[in-house]
Amino acid sequence: MGNNSKNILPFLEIKKIQFSFGNWVSQEFNIKMHHGDFHILKGSSGSGKSSLVRAILGLTKYQEGEIFCFGKKVNEENINEIRKNISWLPQNLEILKAPAEDSSSLGFIKNILEISNINFNLDKTEELLSELNLKKSLLKSDFSNLSLGERQRIGLVVCAIRNKKICLLDEPTSSLDVKNSEGVVKFIKEHLHTSLIISHSNLAELDNG
């Protein structure tokens, strides 16, 4: 994709980004993503890929380089506007919590949508869940009892409902078996256009896209 849109402003541009913590220095990241692109970032763990995703969202500081979102340099003034246009599937899903007043999976989904000012639609949600091989009844289960694989797919459903300009997906298949991974790849292709995906595994189908 993307090849025909080279002259248009990229949605996301990463220029010479580098992280360092103590003695450790990450690789240098250079990425240009246009509308509709799927960009897969491979590399050994600890190479700074998750830090890159967090840096785009203004959650991690970087020592070198610049990040541009929608043509604007990410800074304190525009970070909130930029965050409103990005969906994020974090890697460490075990830390996510449903709100105290409704601790079900449904409560988790509704809370994130409310924060993003998006109306909740049950039919749409159930449809997306079934595309990822999740049962409707999962919505009633306590969010804290879900497995990582289930959380991962709920997180993807939230990304799809939020329908933002860019998706940042950190290891979207790390806790899934082969069959479900394939389902996720299909789901991303269909619903999450313009995604920056971090993955150890080969998401060959997306790569060709």
Add this chain to the structure above:
Amino acid sequence: MDNFIPDWTNIALGSLVLLIPIALFLRARLNLVKTLLVSFARMGVQLFLVGIYLRYLIEWDILWLNILFLIFIIIAGAHVVGTRSELKLNFILKPIAIGFFVGYLISSFFFVFAFFDGGDFLEAQYLIPISGMLIGNSLTSAVVGIRSFFKNIKNDKESRNYLIASGATLKLATMESFQSSIKDAFMPMIANISAIGLIWLPGTMTGQIIAGQDPSDAIKYQIMIVVGYFTCCVITVFISLFLARRTAFDGFGLLREDVYKM
């Protein structure tokens, strides 16, 4: 026995009862007797001095001196809470002091307005005992509330970042930490209030009854005192946390780790 006023001989005589804990400590070889004696001596001297200067402050009743006293009490209270909050003083002192100031103003205004019709709440006779009572009784809950909030937001870092990245305001993203710290701070106080009169009689009330006041009058003061310090404390904690939250996060909504004591 009406309006009996004790003198220092009475106090020395009554304090002889302390010989019993001293004897028990000695027998148990606790090595605490020296500390005990120093503490009680300190208390005696401090209260003796307070008695003298409070008498003059109330007698003179000079507005700027009253306000100076109030500022002193507020800073001392904020310092006590701040040093126990496990946060850096240069960060937390100002929010707590402002919280105490507003909490005191509002509750003492109501107290004096309701009880001493037309009384000026900045008059030394009211300001000095009421400010000490309101702020003194607020200390414990204020420490618990502030400590608990900053502990919660430190532990909640990752899930908060997810909410912030999804577009939540800081207020929304820290709401649960805030709610649970308010519960930590005030549930014990509220439970305590429900037991007043049933299990224990507060010290002020005991003093008034012994001094010859009608118990049914003494309770009226007691009710207003509890209403006053509870309100003062709630206002203090809400304002301190509101102000502290604004400076505890940077422009990206990330918690500034340097507000914590290392």
